[in-house]
Amino acid sequence: MTNRFFLLIFTLVLIPLYTTHAQSASISGKVSDAITGEPLIGASIRLLDSNDGFINGTVSDISGNFEISSLDFGVYTIEIEYIGYNDFIKNGIKLDLENPNFNIGNIGMNTEGLSTEEIEVITEKPNVEISGEKFIYNIDKNVVAKGESVLDVLRRTPLISVDENDNVSIRGNSSVKILIDGRDTKSFNNLSQMPADLLKKVEVITNPSAKYESEGIAGILNLIMKKDENIGTNGNLNLSYGTRDIFNGGMDFNFNKNEFGASAMFYTGQWYNNLTGTNTRTNLFNDSLANIVGEVNAFNRSNWYFGGLNLDYNITENTYIEIFSEYTNSHWKYDSKTVTENFSPSNELLSYFDNNSKHSGTWKNISGGIFFYKKLNDNGHDLNVQVSVNIPQTDRSNHSFRYYFDGNGNSVTPQNPSDRIQVIDSWNVNFRDIISTIDYQLPINETDKFEAGYRGAIKRIEANYLSRYLEPQTGAFVTDANLSNDYDYDNNVQALYSVFTTELLHLGVKAGLRVEHTISDGNNRTSGETFKKNYTDFFPTLSISKKFNFAEEIRLSYSRRINRPQDWQLNPFTTQTSPQSYNRGNPELNPEYTNSIELSYLKFFGTFSVTPTIFYRQKTDNISNITTLTDSNVTYTTFENIGKSSDYGIDFIMGGRLFEIVSLNGTLSYYRREFNKETLPPGLDARGYQWSANISSSITLPEDFRVQVFYNYQGDNVTPMGKMTGFHNLGAGISKGFLGNKLNVSLSARDILNEGGFNWEMNGYGFTSNTDNKFSMQNLNLSVSYNFGEIKNKEKPRRKTEKTTAPPPQN
Structure with missing residues (x-):
């Protein structure tokens, strides 16, 4: 095949x-x-x-x-x-x-x-553009995006899908590297807290060149934020409110004069969601206990604010420097009630318990850095240097109250020592990220260009986890030593790359090589366990393109990429997610690698384009979670490298202006995922076809009215242990401009059909399970935005536009 x-x-x-x-x-x-x-x-x-x-x-x-x-x-x-x-x-x-x-x-x-x-x-561009190796989704004129979060926008971005846990995937693979303005950032712990009003466009890069860092098997997702390059003083005010008590608002302010520029922004908001669902676990090898049925009802509310300050200065006509800083503070509360029932093989209710939990947490991040640009001549010969620092911190707690009953509804005292009446869990995690990049490019002639660069990323994580339970005899809370843990993790990745672009036999050729050396150290200070990984990888990339004319192009590309295990996947420590389920990391995990090849064809019909893309991706040392049922009817989940898998299929992207007032964009993806049965653990087999569709249309009407409609469908997602069933979403919006379009009012609706939710089927060792959850995603949102100040779109001797158009060094 x-x-x-x-x-x-x-x-x-x-x-x-x-x-x-x-x-x-x-x-x-x-x-x-x-x-x-x-x-x-x-x-x-x-x-x-x-x-x-x-x-x-x-x-x-x-x-x-x-x-x-x-x-x-x-x-x-x-x-x-x-x-x-x-x-x-x-x-x-x-x-x-x-x-x-x-x-x-x-x-x-x-x-x-x-x-x-x-x-x-x-600034009005087609919703979807294709530029070289990038798929670009423009949202600054997107009516439906007003008042939404970035995560909402990604749900209908071509090639992108978002699952029930807010994990972002490209072509069904969640190993995605997410950047903001081309750099790593921890400003937002969850993209559901980042307002879409901050974004200008989303770039999806499925087969990046060696210039980009190799992390992220599925590719790179680059979120480009809005910036104002107009001379003078200007800004923007935004305010939106939704029917589910969802609110966000803020302002950004820009000042540009002569060689100096400054910009500041502040946004705040709140987010709310409700979850209801059931989970049924069927035991295959236990004669006394056949089914465990859990019902959950949960409420999630979060509040956040975000601020940023950027200063830039043109030292000379050819030298530019920028200092950027950001601060984020978010707080959330999550209350849930779960009823878990135990049934015999004859479907007799044996016992049940209620678990009422109150979760709360905070996420804070301070980030900043410096960006330096030097123009060496007028032909694109330049040098970029950037150093950035992220200092996030998160604190979380969970207070659980558990009530136990027999099959007749009588309150009972649990006999199992691990069945606690009250449990208080708390987490404190401190991060430190320092990232340095150097990018150099030298055009040799009209067709040849040489690029080279360096990237160093140093990460430090200090995690403390404390679990306490109520001792009934004394009425005091006692530390559970088996479920408490102190853990340190260091990761150091040093990289060099070079890329050469030329023309050969009337073909555009772009060849690159990236070398990365990784050192990772873990120290479980509670148990004394340590582990260390030290390895060097080579990542070649190649792109060959042919232009038949200036409206038709074909491109063949290849890349090798990596997905390194996360710190929590490596920590050899057991955590309890519920009274009947536990998780544990695996320090022996190896990185997973992928070899990806794509063939794409781009054809313009005036201002309308079609782009079919055939792709094949082979992955080795897949990292997957494996869940096993023990004799005590408790499931343990860990992570293992489970061998090879392959994805292959086709994407079809079209977009542009059909008529003077109507634009249409659509994406259809159809592919097959296969896990090599010989390399899977015994009893597991996963393969199947998957498909997704995304279509949106925008109509410009007289009197500055604009109407937009979108529909998104995501098919079943296959994993080594089961599948998640598909879901779909229909939305629409209308906007009206006033005062020469300085004032804009929009009304949008999301999940009109009220289909928010998912179904997850899993086959584990000794059991099967089915989870059916429903989210309150339906929302009607009213948004108002106002642009103020001077609009003098005049050329200045500045280089900031270089950084805005092609974001800061992307390694």
Whole structure:
């Protein structure tokens, strides 16, 4: 199967490699924003003769490039138009034997002289874009996103899915590296607390080059935050409120003058959710106990606030420095009531107990750093250096009250010493992250470029876990030594990379190699157990692309990536998640590796594009949780490397403007996941097809009205021990602009069909289980935003736009 798949891929890519186009003369160039340098995709290019008669036309591609070929010698005029920008006209372009191919160069389109309403159109882009190795989801004009969290936005981002525990996956794999503005950050413990109003766009990179850090088997998710590059003083106010008592609001303020810039933001909010569900566990090898049925009803409420301050300065025309800082503080409460019933093989109720728990916790983070940019010449020769520090801290507690009854409902005293009446668990975890990066790039000529860099990441974790239970005889709380633990973990990853880009046989070639050395140390101070891992890995990457014209491209890419075990997966300490289930880490875990290959084809039809992508991913040393039922009817879950698996399938992405007022974006993914049965533990077998669909449409109406509708479906997700059934979500929104679109009011609805929830089927050693949970995700949200201050979109001698367009060094 694998050989046939690779043969298909290379056959498809080799067929068109030597396609050539006969031509006598040509005109080419590039269209970009004069201030940010971002390429303008889909700009209209018209070629006229000396009498202003139309000769030919085209549109700019994903890099802003265009070419009109097969022209006769003569004198021409070229006209370039792009919505929201001033038109560009160049006369007197002469093509002859001495100058048959004319390159007009980089044409910087500007907006000077446009009204505020026109400036608003400048930033409007298609919801979904494809740029090189990135899939880009623009949300700054997304009506439904107003008042939502970043996690809500990711639920309908192409190629992305979010499960019941808020884990983010790409193509069904949760090993995703999440960055904010291209760098690691711990500002938000949970993306459900991060307001979508902060975001400009989401970048999904499924097969990154060696420039990016190798962590994250499924790929990289880069969240790009909004930044304002306009000269002067301006800002934005946001406020939203939802029917489920969900609130968030805040403001950002920007000041830019001459060589100095400053920006500040503050946001706060609250979030609420309700969970109801059942769990049925069937014992396969116990004659006296057949089923355990649990019913849960839980309420979760959190409050948070977030602030940031950035200062930047252009030391010279070619040297730029920025200092950034952030602070986050969040608090949550989680109350749950669980009733667990024990049944005999004849379905007779033997006993049951109530477990009432009150959880609470805080997450605080201070982060900051410095970013330095040096422009070495005007051809893209530059150097970036960044150092950042994250200092998060979390404190959590859980107070459980347990009441035990026999089958007739009579209160009883538990006979098992491990069955406690009251339990108080508390956690305190302190983190320290220091990350340093250096990125250097040297364009050699028009087609060749060399890049190299360094990344060092040092992580320190100190975790303290204390479990106490009520001693009935004394009425005092006693420390449970078996469930209390002090644990230290250090992880040090040092990396070097190089990437070379060139053109070979009319093919764009980008080859890279990354070397990473990892040292990890764990110390369970309670038991005295220690472990250490020390290893070096090589991560090659390769991308080969072919442009048939400036609206059609095919790309073949390969990468090798890693997923290192997390600190909590390595800690050889047993924790109790309920009276009948325990977890324990495995210090012998090894990293899991993947080899990934993709073949994608991009075709523009005017401003509408379609992109089918075939992919194959093989993973070794899969890290998976394994759950076993013991003779005492208690389940133990640990982590093991369980051998090989493979994913292969196809994504189909389309998007663009269908008509003048209607845009449409859609994604369909269909793939198969197979775990190698020979490498799985005995009795386990997992394989199956999975698919997902995502579609959204936006309609621009007169009087500054905008309507948006989206639908998302996520199919069953296969794991080594079972599967999670699919779910779907329908949402819609409408917005209205006032005061020249400075004031915007929107109303949006989420989970209109009220389908929030999931079903999880698991096959473990000695048991099967079925979990059916329902979330209160349905919500109606009203949002108001107001832009204030000066809007002077004028070019300044600054380099911050370089960092904004292509975020800080991404290693």
